[in-house]
Amino acid sequence: MHILREPFRIIRANLGAYLALNAIVYGVLLAGLAVGMLFPELTAALVTGQEDDGTADLVVSLLGNVWLFALTILAVNVLTVGVLKILLPSLVVPFAGIALLVHKTFESGVILAPVDETMATLLVPHSLTMVIEFQAYVLLSLGSYVLGRAWLRPAAVGAPNRRQGYARGLRQFGWLSLPALALLVIGAVYEACSLVYVVPRLLMG
Numbered sequence: 001m002h003i004l005r006e007p008f009r010i011i012r013a014n015l016g017a018y019l020a021l022n023a024i025v026y027g028v029l030l031a032g033l034a035v036g037m038l039f040p041e042l043t044a045a046l047v048t049g050q051e052d053d054g055t056a057d058l059v060v061s062l063l064g065n066v067w068l069f070a071l072t073i074l075a076v077n078v079l080t081v082g083v084l085k086i087l088l089p090s091l092v093v094p095f096a097g098i099a100l101l102v103h104k105t106f107e108s109g110v111i112l113a114p115v116d117e118t119m120a121t122l123l124v125p126h127s128l129t130m131v132i133e134f135q136a137y138v139l140l141s142l143g144s145y146v147l148g149r150a151w152l153r154p155a156a157v158g159a160p161n162r163r164q165g166y167a168r169g170l171r172q173f174g175w176l177s178l179p180a181l182a183l184l185v186i187g188a189v190y191e192a193c194s195l196v197y198v199v200p201r202l203l204m205g
Contacts, residue, residue, distance in 0.1 A: 006175045032109015040115040070192035086140045094148030125194040136183035143173035
């Protein structure tokens, strides 16, 4: 099917960039976890910020409905990270989405650092969530890369000028967003189910 072949064709054509982005994103995530463990006060400050802005209360209020919880997670991940931090900035400044994703990834690592027994327990099932969701973000950041390259170097995508290069790069971004969205759906369902059904059992021992 073309809807499956085209994203993988784009990944293969930009394999070096895809592998580099994987190394950067997951490396920064691990660095954030390490920094959070070394400086637990930094983790505490970021967690307090989430409590103050109502994020923590929203999570608690949704724990009673796993599907609504999953839908909310999906909407937040798509809108706040996929659209606001990766797509929209990349439409204005080449590669800007990659830089903003790196910052977001580091911050996420710090917040999720296993600074106490509760966070260490939470990280056990949540590790898979991070792998799935950040792979989606890697695909979107690859979209930022191919858009920026096509914009600055139209010949790289066989375009005669930057306007057409931008259009072709944006089209490739769209193709890469399809598997990214699929991963975000899977990640949201798994995260909701793990937080509702798995984490409470682990915390109770």
